[in-house]
Amino acid sequence: MRLKRKTMVDLKKLQKKINELFESETTESLLEWFNQYDEKAYLVKRFGAGEIDNISIGKMVTTLVSRRDLRLDAFNKPLSDYTPVEDTYCLAA
Amino acid sequence: MKSKIAGDTLEKKMYHTQERRLRRLSEPKPCGRANAWLGCAYYFWYDERDAHFWGNNSKRETGYFEIYSASIDTEDLLDTVFNEEQYLFWVKQIEFVATKLKKSGKVVSLKSINEYFYEKGIWSDVSGILFQDISGNPDNYLVNNFQYKKRIQLAVFDLKIVSNFALDFEGQCV
Numbered sequence: 001m002r003l004k005r006k007t008m009v010d011l012k013k014l015q016k017k018i019n020e021l022f023e024s025e026t027t028e029s030l031l032e033w034f035n036q037y038d039e040k041a042y043l044v045k046r047f048g049a050g051e052i053d054n055i056s057i058g059k060m061v062t063t064l065v066s067r068r069d070l071r072l073d074a075f076n077k078p079l080s081d082y083t084p085v086e087d088t089y090c091l092a093a
Numbered sequence: 094m095k096s097k098i099a100g101d102t103l104e105k106k107m108y109h110t111q112e113r114r115l116r117r118l119s120e121p122k123p124c125g126r127a128n129a130w131l132g133c134a135y136y137f138w139y140d141e142r143d144a145h146f147w148g149n150n151s152k153r154e155t156g157y158f159e160i161y162s163a164s165i166d167t168e169d170l171l172d173t174v175f176n177e178e179q180y181l182f183w184v185k186q187i188e189f190v191a192t193k194l195k196k197s198g199k200v201v202s203l204k205s206i207n208e209y210f211y212e213k214g215i216w217s218d219v220s221g222i223l224f225q226d227i228s229g230n231p232d233n234y235l236v237n238n239f240q241y242k243k244r245i246q247l248a249v250f251d252l253k254i255v256s257n258f259a260l261d262f263e264g265q266c267v
Contacts, residue, residue: 008168008169009169009170009171009172009179009218009219010218011178011179011182013218014182014215014218014219015182017214017215018186018189018210018215021213021215022189027193027196027197030190030193030194031194031197031199033209034194034199034201034205034209035199037205037208037209038205041127041205
């Protein structure tokens, strides 16, 4: 017997929610979300899932620097581009 | 995969693969793999053979793996595999976001798009997403140079749709 049952997922309602989301979402804010997502994914990879929400920014930066692993601007710049001003800012965060 | 109507609900039997540990699982474990297709969720295989292939190839840390079976209430799933309307809806949303970002020079993963929708509350009324890719399992290449078979997985967001979770198989990785 072939089982058939109408799904309860309401696509019209889902589409409406998505449309409403993109009424307030600009390309810039969308990009920002995905850039932050990538940065967080990078940190989770380094520190382990589960730790990332509890760890302090200072500890992250200190550990990344100690591992010669820090990159600025979504971690695309090498450590040599890491300036003292940014250092102070990051470590104080 | 077996289906049955339980009361008013269509349930499907699906499979959850894990490394064998000291303790048996009483419920599925959320997948935290960085490359999980749809991000953090409870993953189930549609086909028992894919569950075995996954155990042998990706759950090798202890040398043994387990497969748990469960009944899945499919009522509130977004079915992008067998439901044409839901598949087209799904493709439209993924392509909308991916295209928007690509125009700005950013290429993103399916996982990140799904987690974006999840965080924004779009999937709050959806208990899980059934989706597919193509398996690398050589057993599936019965015909020359053509992978005719879908590899189907379910990402469950809400454990309420999972019942009868029980050990179905345990064995050594080969």
